Amino acid sequence: AQSVxxxxxxxxxxxxxxxxxKCTYSVSGNPYLFWYVQYPxxxxxxxxxxxxxxxLVKGSYGFEAEFxxxxxxxxxxxxxxxxxDSALYFCAVRDIEGADSxxxxxxxxxxxxxxxx
Amino acid sequence: xxxxxxxxxxxxxxxxxxxxLRCVPISNHLYFYWYRQIxxxxxxxxxxxxxxxxxxxxxxxxxxxxxxxPDGSNFTLKIRSTKLEDSAMYFCASxxxxxxxxxxxxxxxxTRLLVL
Numbered sequence: 001a002q003s004v005x006x007x008x009x010x011x012x013x014x015x016x017x018x019x020x021x022k023c024t025y026s027v028s029g030n031p032y033l034f035w036y037v038q039y040p041x042x043x044x045x046x047x048x049x050x051x052x053x054x055x056l057v058k059g060s061y062g063f064e065a066e067f068x069x070x071x072x073x074x075x076x077x078x079x080x081x082x083x084x085d086s087a088l089y090f091c092a093v094r095d096i097e098g099a100d101s102x103x104x105x106x107x108x109x110x111x112x113x114x115x116x117x
Numbered sequence: 118x119x120x121x122x123x124x125x126x127x128x129x130x131x132x133x134x135x136x137x138l139r140c141v142p143i144s145n146h147l148y149f150y151w152y153r154q155i156x157x158x159x160x161x162x163x164x165x166x167x168x169x170x171x172x173x174x175x176x177x178x179x180x181x182x183x184x185x186x187p188d189g190s191n192f193t194l195k196i197r198s199t200k201l202e203d204s205a206m207y208f209c210a211s212x213x214x215x216x217x218x219x220x221x222x223x224x225x226x227x228t229r230l231l232v233l
Contacts, residue, residue: 032219034221034222036224042226042227043121043123043208043224043225043226043227044160044208044210044224045224046221046222046223046224049221051219090160092160095162103165103220104150104162104165104173104175105152105160105162105222106162107159107160107161108159109159110159
């Protein structure tokens with residue numbers, strides 16, 4: 001089955017420092033990978049996705065992610081973190097296994113990012 | 118910018134009661150989804166809906182659950198007889214386009230359901 005793993009429950013970073021949130025995936029076939037962010041009491045906001053093409057994907061709010069096929073990873077990065085980036089980040093993979101699959105998202109457990117001033 | 122909207126934002130109900138959660142997907146989108154997130158747990162897929170019928174559902178989505186698109190804009194999730202374990206945040210999502218696997222799913226703000 002398609003799945004993603006987020007190995008860190010929480011990432012702490014000082015404002016202005018680089019931020020990395022890790023995600024690894026397991027798929028059969030081509031991976032379709034997504035990052036979402038959830039602020040307190042809010043819905044999931046789309047940040048970026050990898051479908052095909054350039055391994056470095058740029059997204060909203062200065063975030064980018066690097067697709068690495070050999071390491072089966074899709075880490076989210078931001079060169080300089082802001083306090084307002086403090087939120088819960090979810091990696092997700094499109095589940096396209098099975099003849100009846102319509103591409104539901106399989107989410108990771110989420111990583112809480114805390115950016116301190 | 119178009120958004121997915123959901124009502125109500127919070128719902129408290131007694132065990133055994135029926136609840137209907139409402140969603141207005143983005144207007145030109147074709148695919149509609151419900152997910153839920155039990156407090157402290159992963160976001161889980163419930164059901165997808167396309168062309169006025171369920172296209173895929175998870176094992177969570179049993180006979181107590183149903184979905185409907187009663188008109189051209191609303192998309193509802195009904196839980197017939199709520200259980201304590203149905204307490205969760207329920208998210209509606211929609212996506213457009215023809216290549217469903219590549220399309221981004223846009224999520225609403227969620228309805229927090231509390232079953233007492």
